[in-house]
Structure formats: structure tokens, C-alpha cells
Amino acid sequence: MVDQYPAIVLLAPFFAAIAVSLLGNWKSGFCLPLTVLSLVISLMSSIALLGQVAESGEVVYLLGGWPRPYGIEFRVDPLNGLLLVVICTIALLSSIYSIRAAAVETPDKCPQFYTLYLLLVTGLLGMSMTGDAFNLYVLVEVASLTSYALIAMRSKRAVLASFNYIIMGTIGASFYLLGVGYLYMKTGSLNMVDIREVLLESGLYTSETILVAFMMIMVGVWIKMAFFPLHGWLPNAYSYAPSTASCVLAPLVTKVTVYVMIRMMFTVFGPEYVFVYLGWSDVVVWMAIVAILAGSILALAQTDLKKMLSYLIVAEVGYMVGGVWLANETALVGAIYHVISDAFMTLCLFLAAGAIITKTGKYCIKDMEGLFRKMPWTMVGFVIAALSMIGIPPTCGFFSKWYLINGGIEAGNWGYVAALLISSLINAILFFRVIEVAYFKKESTDSDKEETVSGSSGVGEPPLTMLGPLLVTAVCLLLIGIFNQEIVILIRQAVSSFGPLGFIG
Amino acid sequence: MILVDFIVSRFNYWIYIILMMMGLFAMIAKKNLIKKLIGMSIFQTAIILFFVSIGVKEGSTIPILAHEAAHDPAHQQAAPLTEKGEGHIQNGKGRDALRAEDYANPLPHVLMLTAIVVGVATLGVGLAVVQKLHQEFGSIEEPEILAKIDSDDG
Numbered sequence: 001m002v003d004q005y006p007a008i009v010l011l012a013p014f015f016a017a018i019a020v021s022l023l024g025n026w027k028s029g030f031c032l033p034l035t036v037l038s039l040v041i042s043l044m045s046s047i048a049l050l051g052q053v054a055e056s057g058e059v060v061y062l063l064g065g066w067p068r069p070y071g072i073e074f075r076v077d078p079l080n081g082l083l084l085v086v087i088c089t090i091a092l093l094s095s096i097y098s099i100r101a102a103a104v105e106t107p108d109k110c111p112q113f114y115t116l117y118l119l120l121v122t123g124l125l126g127m128s129m130t131g132d133a134f135n136l137y138v139l140v141e142v143a144s145l146t147s148y149a150l151i152a153m154r155s156k157r158a159v160l161a162s163f164n165y166i167i168m169g170t171i172g173a174s175f176y177l178l179g180v181g182y183l184y185m186k187t188g189s190l191n192m193v194d195i196r197e198v199l200l201e202s203g204l205y206t207s208e209t210i211l212v213a214f215m216m217i218m219v220g221v222w223i224k225m226a227f228f229p230l231h232g233w234l235p236n237a238y239s240y241a242p243s244t245a246s247c248v249l250a251p252l253v254t255k256v257t258v259y260v261m262i263r264m265m266f267t268v269f270g271p272e273y274v275f276v277y278l279g280w281s282d283v284v285v286w287m288a289i290v291a292i293l294a295g296s297i298l299a300l301a302q303t304d305l306k307k308m309l310s311y312l313i314v315a316e317v318g319y320m321v322g323g324v325w326l327a328n329e330t331a332l333v334g335a336i337y338h339v340i341s342d343a344f345m346t347l348c349l350f351l352a353a354g355a356i357i358t359k360t361g362k363y364c365i366k367d368m369e370g371l372f373r374k375m376p377w378t379m380v381g382f383v384i385a386a387l388s389m390i391g392i393p394p395t396c397g398f399f400s401k402w403y404l405i406n407g408g409i410e411a412g413n414w415g416y417v418a419a420l421l422i423s424s425l426i427n428a429i430l431f432f433r434v435i436e437v438a439y440f441k442k443e444s445t446d447s448d449k450e451e452t453v454s455g456s457s458g459v460g461e462p463p464l465t466m467l468g469p470l471l472v473t474a475v476c477l478l479l480i481g482i483f484n485q486e487i488v489i490l491i492r493q494a495v496s497s498f499g500p501l502g503f504i505g
Numbered sequence: 506m507i508l509v510d511f512i513v514s515r516f517n518y519w520i521y522i523i524l525m526m527m528g529l530f531a532m533i534a535k536k537n538l539i540k541k542l543i544g545m546s547i548f549q550t551a552i553i554l555f556f557v558s559i560g561v562k563e564g565s566t567i568p569i570l571a572h573e574a575a576h577d578p579a580h581q582q583a584a585p586l587t588e589k590g591e592g593h594i595q596n597g598k599g600r601d602a603l604r605a606e607d608y609a610n611p612l613p614h615v616l617m618l619t620a621i622v623v624g625v626a627t628l629g630v631g632l633a634v635v636q637k638l639h640q641e642f643g644s645i646e647e648p649e650i651l652a653k654i655d656s657d658d659g
Contacts, residue, residue, distance in 0.1 A: 134616055141623045145630055152634050156641055156657070160650060163634050167532050170545050170627055174552055177620065181552070184613065185559050 005049040006061040006074040009084060010125050012041040013091075017118035024111025031114040035095050038118065042125070043088035050081040054490060058497070060131070069194045075131035079336060079494035082487070083128045083259055086340050089476070090251050090347050091121045093469040097351055098244035100463055101358055105242045106153050113153065113244075120146040120248065124256050133180045133268065134190045136260065137173065140224065144169045147253060150245040151237050161236035168233040172223030179216030182209050183268075192268045199270065205277050210269075214278070217264055225257035227321055228291030231314045235298075238313070239306040243354030246306070251347040254313055255339045258320045262336070265324065266498040275327040282413075288322030289419040291315065296426040304363050305353050308430060309346070312389065315423055316342050322416050323404045329495055331407020334400055336491045341388070341396035341480055348385035348473040352378055355462040355470060365434055369441035375461050379438060381470040386431035388477050391424050396480035403488075517558035524551035538638065538645045542631045549624040553617045560613035568611040 016038030023030040053059055053076055061074040076084070095117065106113050123143030130136050148169070152162035184190060186209045187198040204210050219230075226234040234254075238246050265274050275281055295315025302308040320342070323335030355378045356371065357363060372379050388395035401420060408417040461467060480487065512519060524547055531544025635645055642650045 134619075138619055138623060141627070145626055148630050148634065152637060157654060159634055159637050159641060160654070163538060163631070163638065166627065166631050166634060167541060167545065170549070171529070171532065174548055177552055178555065181556050181559065181613070190612075190616075 002048075002052070003061075005045045005052065006059065006076055006129055008045040009042050009049060009088070010074075010122060010129065012038040012045070013118040013125070014122045017115050017122065020111055020118060021115040024114065028110040031110045032095070032099060035114045035118060036092065039088060039092040039095055039121070042121075043085070043092055046081070046084040046088045049076055050078075050085055053078055053081040054493075069189055069191055072130065072132045072135050073191065074129040075193070076129060077494050077497060078490045079262070080128045080259065082336075082340060082490060082494075083256070084125060086343050087121065087124050087128065087252055087256070090343060091117075091248060093347065093473055094244060094247040094351070097247060097354070097466050097469040099465045101244045101354060101466065102242070104358055105244070109153060113150070113242075116146045116150050117245075117248065120150065124252050127256050128259055131192050132190050133183065133192055133195065137177050137180060140176065140257075140260070141173055143253065143256075144173060144224075147245075147249050150249065151241040153245065154240060154242050156240075157236065158240035158242075161233075161240050165233040165237045168223055168230075172220045172230075174220070175216050175223065176220030179213045179218075179220060182213035182216065186210055186213070192263070195268050196270055199273070205273050210273075211278075214269055214273075218261070221257060221261045221264065222321075225254045225261065225317050225321075226314055227317055228287065228294050228314060231291075231295075231317075234314060235307055235310040238310040239304060243306075243350070243357060247347060247350045247354055250310070250313060250350050251343040254317055255320075255343045258317065258324075258335075258339055261321070262324055262332075271327070271498060281325045281327045284325040285322050285411075285413055285416055288318045288325065289415050291318030292322065292419045292423045294318075296423045296430075299430055300426055303365055305356070305365050305368070305434070306350075306363065308365070309349050309353060312349075312427070312430075313346060316346070319401075319404060319420065319423075322419075323407060326407050326411045326413060326416065328407055328410050329492075330403055330410050332495050333488060333491050334403025334405075334407050336494070337396075337403055337484070337487060338400035340487065341400045341477070344473055344476050344480060345385050345388045345397055348381055348470065348477060349389070351466070351470040351473060352382035352385065355466045356382075358466070359460075359462050365437060368434065368438045371438040377461055377467055378470060379435075381467075381474040383435060384474040384477055386427075386435065388481075390428045390431060394481045395477050396484065397477075399481055399484040517554065521551045521555040521558070524548075524554065527551075536647045538635045538647060542628060542635065545631065546624070546628055549620070549627070553620060553624075556613040556617045556620070560610040562606065562609055565607055565609045568608040 016034050020031050020034050023034070049059065057077075059076045061076070062068075063072045063074070065071070095114075098113075098117075102110065102113050120143055123139050123141075123146060126139035127136060127143060130139060148162050148166050151165060152159045180190070183195060186204055186207055187195050187202075189195050189198055199205065199210065223230045238250050241249060265271070292315050295311050295313075295318055299308050299311035299315065302311060316338070320335045320338050323331045323338060326332075356368065356375070359375065359378075360367070360371075362368065384395065388397035391397045391401040393399075401424065405417055405420055408414070408420065528544045528546070528548025528551060532541050532548065535541050535544060638650060639645050642653050644650055644653070
């Protein structure tokens with residue numbers, strides 16, 4: 001049983017997806033309990049797995065018992081152990097949240113919705129566990145295909161956004177696959193650890209094929225994570241998606257892809273190749289700076305709440321890519337810590353936005369007058385997440401930015417430090433604009449007739465199934481901030497296993 | 506002459522690159538959504554061609570270990586293989602009975618079986634989404650759909 005945790009983490013949502021699609025069509029009452037049950041099992045085993053990893057180091061799970069170069073293996077180290085817990089927690093919270101929202105937004109599609117939802121979680125969990133480069137491609141596609149379908153569940157614009165996402169996502173995944181092909185040509189292996197060993201033993205760092213492989217993989221991964229010039233698919237897809245779907249897509253998909261980039265850079269190619277041999281870190285950090293500024297400024301230009309949040313994700317991806325490519329330990333720790341904290345911040349913001357939209361039926365920031373009076377607890381959650389995005393202690397956003405900025409100073413890259421600070425300031429403007437409208441503005445009289453859109457006459461707090469997950473997430477933000485020391489120790493453990501970063505600031 | 510050699514001896518890579526660029530062009534430049542999906546299919550097929558061609562070797566056979574294959578006149582240098590093929594690999598003498606260079610590399614081909622499945626699934630989702638777009642907007646031309654969205658806003 002204890003040895004089987006990696007399998008249980010992955011298989012619980014997978015089998016539940018099959019069960020939901022079979023039983024849900026018969027009685028739709030089965031959908032939600034099965035979903036929640038499987039995610040609880042997954043969460044429990046991922047926590048147990050993390051405990052195991054923290055105690056005794058990396059856990060390797062061989063599928064079918066085939067040893068390293070031949071079979072597919074799951075490798076769990078402190079880095080993806082943490083990520084697994086984050087994925088399961090977020091999936092569980094937003095599945096509880098979805099009870100009401102899914103019934104409103106996608107009526108009579110309950111079984112389909114939860115099947116796709118569980119398969120998406122399976123794909124993301126698999127992406128973060130697998131130690132095989134080709135297997136990773138398949139799992140990336142599992143996660144992507146389900147997200148295309150989830151986004152297209154809403155009507156009109158969401159469908160077009162989903163189509164654009166299909167085109168972009170397929171280009172990204174195909175580039176990744178080509179990169180794996182080039183790697184395979186040179187190394188004859190698909191196992192990540194094995195590829196690294198072959199690269200080192202045969203001295204393949206000078207090979208042009210490996211360079212092409214690295215470029216292809218990076219471009220593919222960047223498209224998938226919406227790194228700035230390649231971000232075109234994200235804002236529409238996430239803002240028009242059903243709010244339950246965007247609650248799980250927005251926090252997880254980009255963050256797990258950032259993890260894939262870290263895994264590719266440090267486990268497959270190795271820091272000595274990426275930073276010492278290629279020496280591209282300056283160029284990529286500058287691209288990240290552009291991404292941070294562009295994302296923040298584009299967010300500032302939006303009037304739609306969910307679209308503003310979507311552009312903020314583009315900026316946050318810039319934080320993380322920049323942190324990883326700064327090539328020192330502090331910044332890398334900061335980037336990984338930001339993956340975790342940003343997942344929760346984004347979740348909290350999208351949960352709050354979803355609750356506001358389902359209750360009031362309004363999307364625009366200027367229509368949020370008087371919301372503090374009508375739904376105070378929802379706005380408390382929103383404000384905590386906003387403070388965390390701005391980076392105010394004791395929320396987790398402060399600590400991750402602290403590490404990132406320290407890393408930037410250590411690397412001597414002042415542009416990155418400045419971009420982070422400017423982006424924090426822009427975040428402050430963005431969120432205080434929303435808070436100002438919601439707190440100070442008196443409600444105008446002509447908005448009464450629009451309230452019938454939501455189906456309820458008076459606007460109050462959302463039901464407990466929506467409010468509960470939102471407040472739990474807000475508490476998580478504070479807890480991740482307060483217990484930053486413990487998390488950073490775990491992350492450092494993972495970072496030290498990557499070997500020296502080979503770069504002196 | 507050198508240039509001709511350079512192109513002809515690597516014709517599989519040239520074809521894969523040409524196909525891939527055709528697909529990429531169709532995905533980006535075409536306005537018709539079905540044509541975009543056709544482009545996507547060509548793009549994925551190009552990658553399949555690339556993978557299949559890296560597994561092929563000159564004068565190699567299909568990677569199946571049958572003891573008839575050992576008696577095949579085309580493989581006379583291969584020593585006879587008994588039913589217990591695995592035992593042969595382990596003892597040193599049997600090693601030249603199973604020369605890896607006589608067989609095509611099966612792994613890229615197997616990978617492509619999976620990639621074909623992924624490609625079919627992507628195409629299926631894509632077509633379903635286009636169908637839904639047609640239901641909602643009555644068109645599969647991108648400019649017409651965008652114009653409808655704009656008029657909905659206004």
C-alpha cells in the first residue's frame with residue numbers, strides 16, 4: 001500500500017472519471033460525490049507521498065516493474081511532491097465550488113463536465129509525476145484536450161476561444177514532441193534521468209541536434225504556458241470559459257507547465273548546459289521582463305474582471321520564467337515558491353470572480369458598486385487574494401516576491417527587479433480600482449433590472465458551497481505565507497538535487 | 506553537386522520540414538476553420554513522418570524475433586536462433602545472433618502509434634468545436650464569426 005501511493009494519486013481521479021461517465025448518465029446525482037471522493041483519496045495519498053519524500057528522498061515508481069531505461073517511471077521528489085498536493089487541493093476546492101455553478105452554467109451536462117474535469121486533473125497529476133519525456137507529451141495532450149472541451153462548454157465566444165486554443169496548443173505540443181524526437185535521435189533514450197546521463201557521458205553538449213531539441217522543447221513549453229509573445233490564446237480562453245472550469249484551468253495549467261519547463265531544464269538538459277554552455281539566461285530574463293510589463297499593462301487596460309485576471313496570469317508567468325532563468329538558487333526557490341503561491345492566489349481570485357458573476361450576472365469592474373455591503377465575505381476573500389497579488393505580508397505573495405527580488409539582486413539583473421516592483425505597483429492600482437468601486441461607490445438605480453439575469457431578485461452572499469472554498473483558499477494564502485520556512489526548506493531540498501547551478505552572481 | 510547530395514541524402518527531413526511548414530501556414534493564414542484543422546493534421550503527420558524515418562535503417566528488417574528470420578538467406582551472417590531467444594542474448598556467444606543493426610528501431614514507430622491516437626483525438630475535438638461554432642454562428646469562416654461577435658457587442 002505504502003509503495004503504491006504514486007499510482008493511487010493518479011488512478012483515483014482516472015477511475016472516477018470512467019465511473020462518472022458510466023453512472024452519471026444513469027443518475028446525475030452520482031457525479032459530484034464520486035468526484036469529491038476520488039479527489040480526497042488523491043489528496044490524502046499525495047500528502048502521504050510528500051511525507052515519504054521529505055523523509056527519505058526521491059520516490060521512484062516503476063510502471064510494470066521495468067527498470068530505468070526501458071520502462072516508464074514516476075519520479076517524485078520534493079518539488080513535484082509539493083506540486084501534487086497543490087493540484088489535489090485546488091482540484092478538490094473547486095470541485096466543491098462547482099456544485100452550484102456547474103448546475104447554472106452547464107445544465108444537463110453534469111456527467112460530461114465532471115468526466116472532463118477529472119481527466120484534466122489526471123493529466124495534470126501525470127504531467128507532474130512522470131519521468132519519461134514521451135509520456136509527458138501524452139499527458140500534456142490529455143490535459144489540453146480536456147481543457148479545450150471544458151472551455152467550449154459555454155456558448156458563443158468561449159467556443160471560438162477554445163478553437164484558437166486548440167490551434168495554438170497543438171502547435172505547442174507538436175514542437176515539444178519534435179524536440180523529444182531530436183533528443184531521442186542523439187541519446188536513444190526517453191527517460192529523463194537517462195537522457196541526462198547519456199548527454200554527460202557522451203559529451204553531447206556541443207551537438208547541434210541537442211541545441212535544436214532544446215529550442216523546440218522550450219518554444220513548445222512556452223506556447224503551452226502562455227509566455228508573453230506566445231500568450232494569444234490565454235485571455236479569451238480563460239475569461240469566457242465556464243467559471244468552474246476557469247477556476248481549475250487558470251491556477252493549474254500554466255503553473256504545471258512552468259514546472260515542466262523547470263524539469264526539462266534541470267533534470268533533462270541540466271543547469272550546466274542551459275546556463276553555462278548556452279548562456280542564454282540574460283536574453284530569456286529580458287523576455288520575461290517584457291512579459292511582466294506587457295501582462296500588467298494589458299491587465300490595466302481591461303474593463304472586464306475575468307479578463308483582467310487572465311492578463312495578470314500572463315504577467316505572473318513572466319515572474320516565474322524570469323526567476324527560473326536568473327540562474328541562482330534564491331531566484332529558483334522564489335520561482336518554485338511562486339508557482340505554489342500563485343496557484344492559490346489565482347484560484348482565490350477566480351473563485352471570488354466566479355461568485356460575483358454568478359450572483360450579480362455582471363462582468364465589468366465598473367458594475368461592482370456596493371458589493372462590500374451585499375457580499376462582505378466574498379469580498380474579504382477577494383481582498384486577501386488581491387493583497388497577496390500586490391505582495392503585502394503576511395500573505396504568500398510577499399514571500400515569493402521577496403525571494404524573486406533577492407534572486408534578481410544576487411544575479412545583478414536590475415531590470416528584472418524593477419519590472420517586479422513596477423508590476424506590483426500596477427497590481428496595487430488594478431486591485432484598488434476594483435476595491436474602490438466595490439466599497440465606496442453607491443449603487444446606481446438603473447442596475448435593478450439587470451439583476452434578473454442571475455435569476456434571483458436580491459443579491460446577497462453566495463451559497464456556502466461557493467463561499468467555503470473561497471474562504472479556505474484565502475486562509476491557505478495566509479498559511480502558505482506564515483509557514484514559508486517549511487516550504488522553502490522542502491524546495492531547497494529539491495533545488496540542491498539539481499546539482500550546482502554553475503553560475504556565480 | 507554537394508548541395509544536391511545534401512538535399513537528396515536527407516530527403517526525408519526535407520519532406521518533413523516542407524509538410525510541417527505547409528501545415529503551419531494553413532493553421533495561421535487560412536480563414537476557414539476546417540482548412541485550419543486540415544493544416545493541423547498535415548502538421549502532425551509531418552512529425553509522424555519525422556519519427557518514423559529516424560527508426561529506419563538501410564537493409565534492416567522488421568523488428569520481430571522469429572527463428573525463421575535467422576534462417577532467412579538475407580541474414581546469413583546471423584547465427585541460428587533457437588526457440589529460447591532470450592537465453593541467447595544472455596550468454597555471450599548468442600549476442601551476434603541478434604545483431605541490432607539488422608532490425609529497424611521499433612521504438613519511434615510505437616511512439617507514433619500513440620501520437621496518431623493523440624492526433625485523432627485532437628482532430629475529433631477540433632471538429633466538434635467547429636460544429637458547435639457552426640451551430641452558434643451559422644458559419645465556419647473566421648471573419649464572419651468575428652463580425653457576428655462584434656455585432657452582438659454593439
